[in-house]
Amino acid sequence: MTSLSQALFASLSGLVATTGEHAEAAGEAAHAAGHHAVSFATTMLFTAVLVMMVLTLALEEKIHAKKSLITFGFAVLAVFLGHALDVIPGEAMVTIAGETLHMPVYVAGVDWGVIAIILASSIFVDVTSKSGLFTWIAIKLTKASRGDPSKLLWYYGIMTVLFSAVLNNVTAMIIVGSLSAVSLGKLGQRDRLLGFLLIEGLLTNIGGLLTLISSVPNIIVGQAAGISFIRFFVVAAPYVVLATALTIVMGAKLFKIEKLTSEEEKRAASEKVDAFDENDGITSEAFFRFGAVMSGLFIVALATTSIIPVAQDLGMGFVAGTFAFVMLTRYKHEVDEFYKAVDWDLIGFFAFLFAVINVMEHAQVLALIGQGLTHIVALGPKLGSAALLAASAIFSSVTDNIPLAAMLAKILKSLGTSADSPLWWAVVFGANLGGNITPIGSASTVVAVTVIHKNNLPMTFGGFVKVAVPYAIAQIILAVVYVVLVLS
């Protein structure tokens, strides 16, 4: 066996450890960290609960249950069992300026900072969308392409990456996917739509790497590791540029998306895209300009949160919330409509997931997994990072990358992993890029498949995997090379 596969095997063994040695070691480490010791049997019980939850999440489409309900159920179970078995207390105490506040343990266990960023960002994006800014940008790029399919692919591809970075993967895919369907339909190039949608779906997960707020695993890992917005961008951007170019070039070749050649074709295509009106969705010029300015300030503010007085202590969630509030004042009579539009399933999913992971932490389950992870860490920064990246990618291709990122972030933090360690980046890259392997690997690829089916284009699960795997492998290999050679 190669040392890489040995490491993978060892980490898996850690999950189902049958020897007491691992549990004992985990218990000792836990005690040292301030948690009270729990029995091996208790740890295994909670491990089973965690595995059940992960499996149930993987089967959410089959059982037709929303993610938040699944994690809600497991949070109820985990918290109940946790307190019944004396793993967690009934309440937690938080001291603020000398005053002690009591709150239920399941509330204290939630990372409200992450939830604040997600909630506030989604409201901000939702309100800013009403200004017509994103559709204006999208249509402007469409017109700039003059209807040439090759240029359109590059422009839409870059737009997908940037939108994924600034908005979120799902919103980016919705915008670019729906525009691709409309514009290619108008241009009489619907035969290219499947190629466009697949490439855009893959690019959303690359764009999700660009900034700290581009995807939830980034936020979770970034917060745990103490990586600032700017540092995240500086490290991730070179990879994102390379991977974007690689994906678009590969896609153009595979789907034969080429430039128009004859003058007649160019003229006809140009006339068709010229008829698009980028101002059609703008109901208020003033709000459009305001939205554009606020979007720019939003990025700058998040990037500089760590150096803005007061805000640096309150965190990015506070900054995002402030911007959301300012945008909401435009619709002060209808704020409830925006509240309704928030993806409460996602927010609930996070909150309950954090509650479960908090219990798992106290039950020593994470420490047990961490024992397996130490085999990977022991391989050294280069090989260890490569192994962790690959493992994260494989797991996140079949299950949600958020629980994976949340658990690994906790474990790496408990192992005292330094902020400069490439292991954090291995988790970030693996968790994001794994979503490109299967159509259920990420929410944005699910949206891509939805648009594909909505346009009656043939694409089965197997078909997607067959097309996507070469890209995913190329992206993961590039990420491994990048993490090993550049970041280690």
Added chain:
Amino acid sequence: MTNLDQFESLFNAAAHEAFGYRPLDVKRVLVVTDLDESDAQAFLARAQELLSVLGDDVAWTAVHKGQFDDCDQLLDLMGNHQPDLVVSYRNLKSLAYKWPYSLGVFLNVLIRQLEPPVVVLPHPKLDERYSWAEINTDRVLVVTDHLTGDADLVNWGVRFTEPKGKLFLAHVESDADFDRYMSVIGKLPDIPTDLAREQIKERLLKDPAGYIEAVQKELTREGLDIDVEPIVKMGHKVSEYRSLVEENQCDLVVFRTREPGNTEALALHGVAYALALELRRVPLLML
């Protein structure tokens, strides 16, 4: 706003229909009458004066009453002459011209059977034309319930408008159909009725208004000195169309008798025929 359908709707709304100007060739005009030969020639002269916008390079031929007895013979004449345009009037070879209840069998057949459009003039034996009509065509009204994308209809309207003339592009959205759909929406709890009413009506009227702007831009770009005036409204009654003609003192009214690409469907939500009967006092160009 992050809903897939919402963004698709936004982009569909932004994807306006482009108008492509296409100069139409009219080289052969056949004027069909039930008059004797000399009167037929006089009628032809009147038609030439009205349709002087077609220019001098047109071959005009008059058909008099002795040249056909039935529809088959008339259609044979059409086949022989292969006209690009037919000019005629209602109730050929019939006394029914005295009553405004029918187009007459010959005109009906010409409209239904022929490819080229038919100009229908006020009957020569009735002095019922508008005082401003039949001099030239510097005020042309194109009327439809589906203007957006119907470049062909607009191009015919452009063809018949004198330089420096006015082309009224009228899109009349059927309020009867709209009310019917709204009453159904009013029974669907998942669709907010007031919002649906407001937004659907807005979009129904916005698209044709945008298309008319595109027409004006394109005609200006092509160097055509025609002033395009938009008329976008809700309505359905024939009397409303007559009001449009009278308010704008139109010399020619252009409309389809059939939906393009669908010979089964009557144009103008079924009132094309009624319109042809009602607008007896003004020349019509029926496509």
